[in-house]
Amino acid sequence: MDAITLLKADHKSVEKQFRAFESTTDRAKATRSSAARTAVRELATHTALEEQIFYPAVELEVPELGAELLRSLEAHHVVKWLCAELQSSSPDDDRFAAKMSLLIDNVRLHVEEEEADVFPFVREALGRRRLVEIGELVEKARPLAPTHPHPRAPDTPPVNALTGVVAGAFDMVRDMGQRLVGHLTP
Numbered sequence: 092m093d094a095i096t097l098l099k100a101d102h103k104s105v106e107k108q109f110r111a112f113e114s115t116t117d118r119a120k121a122t123r124s125s126a127a128r129t130a131v132r133e134l135a136t137h138t139a140l141e142e143q144i145f146y147p148a149v150e151l152e153v154p155e156l157g158a159e160l161l162r163s164l165e166a167h168h169v170v171k172w173l174c175a176e177l178q179s180s181s182p183d184d185d186r187f188a189a190k191m192s193l194l195i196d197n198v199r200l201h202v203e204e205e206e207a208d209v210f211p212f213v214r215e216a217l218g219r220r221r222l223v224e225i226g227e228l229v230e231k232a233r234p235l236a237p238t239h240p241h242p243r244a245p246d247t248p249p250v251n252a253l254t255g256v257v258a259g260a261f262d263m264v265r266d267m268g269q270r271l272v273g274h275l276t277p
């Protein structure tokens with residue numbers, strides 16, 4: 092599948108979590124917490140895949156989109172901080188719903204800009220075959236991409252290609268818990 096189709100599918104999937112969140116009141120704590128957790132996880136992976144694979148390819152092959160890419164990185168930066176704060180908060184906190192609503196606004200604006208100001212020009216410039224190649228890279232990297240927000244990690248190559256993998260490995264260890272850590276310790 093081509094990279095833009097894959098990234099748009101990610102956008103849709105995150106939007107689904109946002110709608111699930113918005114369709115509840117603050118009494119539906121379990122639903123709200125699960126929608127927020129899923130959205131945060133999906134956004135961590137999606138932003139990393141764009142930063143490590145898609146944006147660098149665009150920067151190299153469609154240099155006239157440089158300003159849009161810088162704006163995208165800044166949008167990701169804000170999103171990651173909000174995600175990091177949401178991750179350590181819960182629907183019991185006074186500010187949880189406010190933070191989530193700010194995250195939703197920021198992501199929707201960024202997705203709108205990406206789909207209107209970046210994707211069509213990239214599709215035009217790169218063509219289907221190249222986009223399928225980049226899409227294959229995106230899918231190969233997906234299992235290694237972070238599943239938690241890392242707002243302090245570098246977001247541009249070449250360093251991010253390495254830290255992304257390290258962060259992904261770190262997240263996997265974290266997700267699997269102490270059992271795996273014990274197993275890996277000689």
Ligand SMILES: [Fe+2]
Binds near residue numbers: 167205
């Ligand atoms: Fe993005």
Ligand SMILES: [Fe+2]
Binds near residue numbers: 098102205
């Ligand atoms: Fe995106």
